[in-house]
Amino acid sequence: MPENILVAVAWPYANGPRHVGHVAGFGVPSDIFARYHRLKGNRVLMISGTDEHGTPITVAAEQEGVTPRELADRYNRVISEDLRELGLSYDLFTRTTTQNHYQIVQEIFTTLLNKGCIIKQKALGTFSSVTGRTLPDRYVEGTCPICNYRAARGDQCDNCGHQLDPTDLMQPRSRIDGRPPVFRETEHFYLDLPAFAGRLRT
Ligand SMILES: [Zn+2]
Numbered sequence: 332m333p334e335n336i337l338v339a340v341a342w343p344y345a346n347g348p349r350h351v352g353h354v355a356g357f358g359v360p361s362d363i364f365a366r367y368h369r370l371k372g373n374r375v376l377m378i379s380g381t382d383e384h385g386t387p388i389t390v391a392a393e394q395e396g397v398t399p400r401e402l403a404d405r406y407n408r409v410i411s412e413d414l415r416e417l418g419l420s421y422d423l424f425t426r427t428t429t430q431n432h433y434q435i436v437q438e439i440f441t442t443l444l445n446k447g448c449i450i451k452q453k454a455l456g457t458f459s460s461v462t463g464r465t466l467p468d469r470y471v472e473g474t475c476p477i478c479n480y481r482a483a484r485g486d487q488c489d490n491c492g493h494q495l496d497p498t499d500l501m502q503p504r505s506r507i508d509g510r511p512p513v514f515r516e517t518e519h520f521y522l523d524l525p526a527f528a529g530r531l532r533t
Contacts, residue, residue, distance in 0.1 A: 379423075
């Protein structure tokens with residue numbers, strides 16, 4: 332009996348061309364997996380697309396002096412063509428800015444919320460002191476509290492390999508404008524992953 336196999340590949344940001352390291356990381360392993368299951372006679376759906384939301388898009392658009400939409404349109408085209416010309420066998424390569432994507436994402440979120448699978452918790456959020464916008468962890472840089480490396484990132488230190496939070500860094504600064512970020516308590520939605528642990532292990 333053929334099995335249904337969903338290959339859900341990582342979605343690259345449409346904020347610039349992808350390089351060969353990305354292809355080795357997300358492209359080739361998933362393509363090998365999908366081709367193996369097709370040869371085995373299984374019914375495979377390998378999908379991905381460009382992620383066109385979030386700070387990486389707005390930062391790159393500001394640097395190039397274009398709108399986020401113009402930037403995303405351009406790099407969606409570049410990335411899709413590159414992946415196709417490399418021979419990666421996506422069944423669907425789409426984008427996060429389609430009406431279908433908005434609808435599905437909102438359906439998943441509201442279903443999880445209504446069923447009590449999403450919990451709210453307060454956490455310290457990182458904001459730009461210049462624009463007031465949120466700063467993703469990797470856009471914050473500072474000195475590592477463990478090894479004193481001066482260019483550690485807000486998600487990890489590349490020198491000692493420890494995982495960090497932006498609040499752990501000494502002399503934190505924004506990688507966009509070099510200014511110290513502001514930390515404010517904000518409310519976040521968290522998926523209650525432990526509630527799914529039994530089913531996921533099975
Ligand atoms: Zn370190």
